[in-house]
Amino acid sequence: MLRASSQQNDQAVDLAAIMDGHTVSGIAAGEYLVAYAEAVVSRAPSRITAAREALSAALGSAAVVDAAGVISNFQRMVRIADATGIGLGVFEVPSADMREALGINAFRHHD
Numbered sequence: 001m002l003r004a005s006s007q008q009n010d011q012a013v014d015l016a017a018i019m020d021g022h023t024v025s026g027i028a029a030g031e032y033l034v035a036y037a038e039a040v041v042s043r044a045p046s047r048i049t050a051a052r053e054a055l056s057a058a059l060g061s062a063a064v065v066d067a068a069g070v071i072s073n074f075q076r077m078v079r080i081a082d083a084t085g086i087g088l089g090v091f092e093v094p095s096a097d098m099r100e101a102l103g104i105n106a107f108r109h110h111d
Contacts, residue, residue: 011027013025013026014026015102016101016102017030017034018034019103028059029055029058029059033055033067036054036055036064037067038051039051041075
């Protein structure tokens with residue numbers, strides 16, 4: 001989704017930032033968004049609080065609400081797909097190069 005929306009908006013982004021916290025994504029305040037997502041996935045309350053406050057300071061409270069919605073939606077989609085064995089379907093071929101470059105294929109998944 002990020003790759004498609006960045007292409008549609010003619011915005012250069014480096015998707016490697018998703019997997020590597022040291023890569024600059026090209027997204028405004030991307031480092032705060034990644035830190036917040038990582039904190040939420042870690043389920044560590046102190047990390048979540050610190051990342052949420054940093055994101056709010058950088059982009060405002062509305063951005064925190066939006067980011068929380070996106071994070072929870074992706075968590076929901078991944079859990080449903082994993083639990084039901086849903087594969088990539090029509091997205092398997094178009095995403096192959098990105099998944100390989102980012103190392104996503106190394107993650108455990110259902111076939």
